[in-house]
Amino acid sequence: MKTYIFDPISNEALAYAQSHLDAVCSDSPEIDNYAEVEAVIVRTFKMTPAIIDQMPKLKIIAKHGVGVDNIDIPYAKSKGIRVTNTPDANMNSVAELAIGFAFSCVRRITQSQFAVLNGIEKNSPMYLSGYELSGKTLGLIGLGKIGISVGEKLRDAFSMKVIVYDPFATTEHCNSIGFTKIENLDELCSKGDIISISVPLTEKTKNMITSHELSLMKETAVLINTSRGGIVNEDDLYVALKNNKIFGAALDVFVQEPIQKDHPLLTCENFIATPHNGANTADALIRMGVGAVDEIVRLKNGEDPLSKL
Ligand code: NAD
DSSP: OEEEEOSOOOHHHHHHHHHHSEEEETTSGGGGOOTTOOEEEESSOOBOHHHHHTOTTOOEEEESSSOOTTBOHHHHHHTTOEEEOOTTSSHHHHHHHHHHHHHHHHTTHHHHHHHHHTOOSSSSOGGGOOOOOTTOEEEEEOOSHHHHHHHHHHHHHHOOEEEEEOTTSOHHHHHHTTOEEOSOHHHHHHHOSEEEEOOOOOTTTTTOBOHHHHHHSOTTOEEEEOSOTTSBOHHHHHHHHHTTSSSEEEESOOSSSSOOTTOGGGGOTTEEEOSSOTTOSHHHHHHHHHHHHHHHHHHHTTOOOSOOO
């Protein structure tokens, strides 16, 4: 099946695509000729109606990743084109980043690095003193794939108690995995030592964490957001961190991305930023690339793709 790969994918996934499909990658001159293409793999490339209209033989748009906001799905469907994604491919990588954030914040790892780079006069200064994770309470906002993965890993490895705020998660489900459902966000904010956010950005989750929720958190609490920018109000977080109202925070996602170096949050010593790096591991990139190819191969073989969009 003639397949165009519009964005760079891992070498392993590219080799897999080329061995299973008639695949051409994005730096090939041939990629300008859309007339014969039957399948595409996209990461951020925009599949607009204008592009889709140039591909009369297109049967499938396979997203390398989860978010499909770069694909006009209604238009694709109106043309009988299948749209797929790879929803499970990156949850482990994102969960591991959230856990890395938790450690980095409670042990002040990046602050320690800066202190060492700037020259340090004595070991173990009090201002770099931190906390253990073991036995503490993890507050999960959102109990989807990533939230569960973060919770299970920290529960099993560090005996953390896990509490959950997710109106769509049942008490039975939470109990079955050893977590405790909390009915309101305020209570979760006041009880969590580490608070990790894994929800989609919606009208309800936009500005979910403002000065009100931050004021309820313990002075020793750490806030982590690996989901989407805009869920945590960045201005309010800045005020809370500057005044040491919470111990620390780490964000992988921002209202404007990539985060610019003059962002006020970057002046807070108790703050860690990464540039939407949650799924950026070799492991996840291979799983996303191979997963996208497999969906095309299924369609080619007359099977139904696994992802339902
Ligand atoms: P998921 O769909 O499996 O889970 C989302 C959870 O959020 C669901 O359990 C849902 O019930 C819950 N939820 C929805 N609205 C809520 C609300 N108002 N309050 C509380 N809970 C609510 O998604 P996932 O795979 O766990 O991913 C979570 C988010 O992480 C996604 O929205 C995605 O955009 C983001 N993400 C980020 C990266 C990254 O690189 N940083 C990578 C992958 C995904």
